[in-house]
Amino acid sequence: xxxxxxxxxxxxxxxxxxxxxxxxxxxxxxxxxxxxxxxxxxxxxxxxxxxxxxxxxxxxxxxxxxxxxxxxxxxxxxxxxxxxxxxxxxxxxxxxxxxxxxxxxxxxxxxxxxxxxxxxxxxxxxxxxxxxxxxxxxxxxxxxxxxxxxxxxxxxxxxxxxxxxxxxxxxxxxxxxxxxxxxxxxxxxxxxxxxxxxxxxxxxxxxxxxxxxxxxxxxxxxxxxxxxxxxxxxxxxxxxxxxxxxxxxxxxxxxxxxxxxxxxxxxxxxxxxxxxxxxxxxxxxxxxxxx
Ligand code: SAM
Numbered sequence: 001x002x003x004x005x006x007x008x009x010x011x012x013x014x015x016x017x018x019x020x021x022x023x024x025x026x027x028x029x030x031x032x033x034x035x036x037x038x039x040x041x042x043x044x045x046x047x048x049x050x051x052x053x054x055x056x057x058x059x060x061x062x063x064x065x066x067x068x069x070x071x072x073x074x075x076x077x078x079x080x081x082x083x084x085x086x087x088x089x090x091x092x093x094x095x096x097x098x099x100x101x102x103x104x105x106x107x108x109x110x111x112x113x114x115x116x117x118x119x120x121x122x123x124x125x126x127x128x129x130x131x132x133x134x135x136x137x138x139x140x141x142x143x144x145x146x147x148x149x150x151x152x153x154x155x156x157x158x159x160x161x162x163x164x165x166x167x168x169x170x171x172x173x174x175x176x177x178x179x180x181x182x183x184x185x186x187x188x189x190x191x192x193x194x195x196x197x198x199x200x201x202x203x204x205x206x207x208x209x210x211x212x213x214x215x216x217x218x219x220x221x222x223x224x225x226x227x228x229x230x231x232x233x234x235x236x237x238x239x240x241x242x243x244x245x246x247x248x249x250x251x252x253x254x255x256x257x258x259x260x261x262x263x264x265x266x267x268x269x270x271x272x273x274x275x276x277x278x279x280x281x282x283x284x285x286x287x288x289x290x291x
Contacts (some may be wrong), residue, residue, distance in 0.1 A: 002077055002078035003078055004075060004076055004078060004106050004107040004108040004109070005032075005074065005075045005076075005077070005078045005079040005080050005081065005108050005109075006031075006075075006080045006081070006108055006109045006110075006111070007075060007080075007081050007082075007083060007099065007100065007103035007108050007109070007110045007111075008027050008031065008080070008081070008082045008083070008110075008111050008112070008113060009082075009083050009089075009090050009091065009096065009100065009110070009111070009112045009113070010024050010027055010028060010082050010083065010084050010090070010112075010113040010115075011024065011084075011088060011089040011090070011112075011113060011114055011115030011116050011117060012024065012042075012045060012084050012085070012087060012088070012115070012116065013045070013087065013088075013115075013116050013193065014087045014088045014116045014117070014118050014121065014192060014193055014219070015087070015191065015192065015193040015194035015219070016193035016194060017045070017048055017049065019115065019116045019193060020045070020049055020115075021113065021115050023113050024113045024115060025049055025051055027082050027113055028046060028051050028053055028082055028084070029051050029052060029053065030080070031053075031054070031080040031081060031082040032054055032055065032074070032079045032080050032081065033054065033055045033056075033057050033071065033074065033079060033080075033081045033082070034046075034053045034055070034056050034057070034081075034082045034083075034084060035057050035058075035059040035067070035071055035081055035082070035083045035084070035096075035099065036056060036057070036058065036059065036083075036084045036085070036086075037058065037059065037060045037084075037085050037086045037094070037095060038058065038060070038086055039056045039057075039058050041086050042056060042084055042086075043056060057070075057071065059071070059083070059095055059096070059099065060095055061095055064095050064098055064099075065098070067099075068098045068099045068102050069102070071099055071102070072099070072102035072103065072105070072106055075102070075103050075106050075108040076106040076107075076108070081099075081103075083096050083099055083100075087116075087118075088116050088117045088118055088119075089114070089115070089116065089117040089119075092117055092119055092135075092137075093137045093138060093163055116193070118163065118189075118192055118219065118221050119135055119161050119163075119221070121189070121192045121193065121221075122161060122187070122189035122192060122221035122223050123159070123161055123223060125187075125189060125192075125199050126159065126187040126189070126199075126201075126223040127187065127201060128159040128185070128187060128223055128225050128226075129158065129159055129225075129226065130159075132158040133158050133159045133160070133161060134156055134158050134159070134160040134161070135160070135161050136149065136153065136160045136161060136162045136224075137162070137163055138162070138163050138164065139162060139164075139172060139175070141168070146175075150175060150176070150178075150179040151179065153176065153179060153180060153224060154179045154180045154227065155227050156226055156227060157226040157227055157228075157229055158226045159223055159224060159225050159226050160223070160224045160226070161221060161222070161223050161224075162221065162222040162223075162224065163220075163221060164220050164221075164222060165220075166216055166217055166218060166219070166220060169188075169211075169216065169220050169222070170208075170211070172222065173186070173204060173207050173208055173211070173222070174208060176204055176222070176224060177204040177205060177207075177208055180204060180224065180227065181204070182203060182204050182205030182208070183203050183204070183205065184203060184204050184224065184225055184227070185201070185202070185203055185204075185224075185225035186201075186202065186203065186204050186207055186222055186223065186224050186225065187199065187200065187201050187222070187223040187225075188200040188201075188207065188211065188220060188221075188222055189220070189221045189222075189223065190216060190218050190219065190220050190221075191218040191219060192219070192221070194218070196218065204224075238259065238263055238265065238273055239273065239276075239277060241259060241262075241263065242255055242256075242259055242273050242274050242276075242277035242278075243277045243278055245258055245259070245274075245277075246274065246277045246278045247278065252271070252274045252275055253271075253274075255274040255277065256270040256271040256273070256274040257270070259273065259274060
């Protein structure tokens with residue numbers, strides 16, 4: 001029995017052929033099979049880049065189960081397979097997750113040739129916080145799940161990256177404004193890496209006023225800023241906290257223990273502060289430190 005094969009997840013350009021890396025080209029030329037969403041689309045990319053492949057196999061939303069089984073068998077027999085999508089990084093709002101799972105199951109080596117993705121390209125030009133962010137992908141078009149996602153977006157404190165088709169951008173901006181308020185900042189990244197690349201920055205209200213009507217052509221990514229952090233009440237000072245605990249009827253010992261655990265006070269300091277915090281409820285005498 002031959003050793004299991006190799007699956008390489010290969011990122012391809014999101015609009016600019018120059019973004020196909022030399023390593024991506026080398027892998028696509030050397031593997032036994034290139035699995036792609038649309039053989040004509042990937043065929044054009046490969047011929048524009050001067051790459052000859054042994055075999056192209058379509059793998060898309062409608063044949064994913066059957067094709068994954070077939071490719072999984074090839075991987076189990078030792079074949080090398082590259083996985084690409086129409087643009088960007090496979091599995092990011094694109095098919096391929098099942099194939100990766102199948103490859104893992106049969107013990108194939110799974111590697112990536114990282115590269116273009118509209119998600120990261122939009123995020124890094126947005127000017128918003130990049131230390132923490134969320135990827136929302138495409139919002140569901142209707143139904144309770146769409147409402148639920150919008151509720152999540154309304155309160156998420158990190159920027160969220162959304163994909164959208166040009167026909168639905170205006171409706172999505174309106175839905176976001178209704179859920180998050182018109183003051184929330186948004187960045188609209190259109191046609192990234194292409195001739196008519198555009199990055200628009202403003203509020204959802206301004207986006208609706210300036211861009212809500214008329215459809216704009218091309219691929220869009222929306223980067224929605226995070227919600228402001230809720231204002232939390234300042235923590236009470238230690239004396240005040242102990243005073244409240246004593247006022248609530250806790251003994252000196254219990255109040256000290258609570259301060260020790262909750263506020264991180266040293267045991268002796270907690271006990272002293274609890275003693276100083278106020279007179280014990282009637283009938284309670286002074287207690288010795290617990291330890
Ligand atoms: N897997 C791809 C990736 O890594 O970016 C995304 C695939 S998803 C089916 C396609 C969506 O990506 C488009 O609807 C658009 O939201 C976004 N997109 C792709 N290329 C883009 C580009 N050049 N400029 C802006 N958005 C783009």
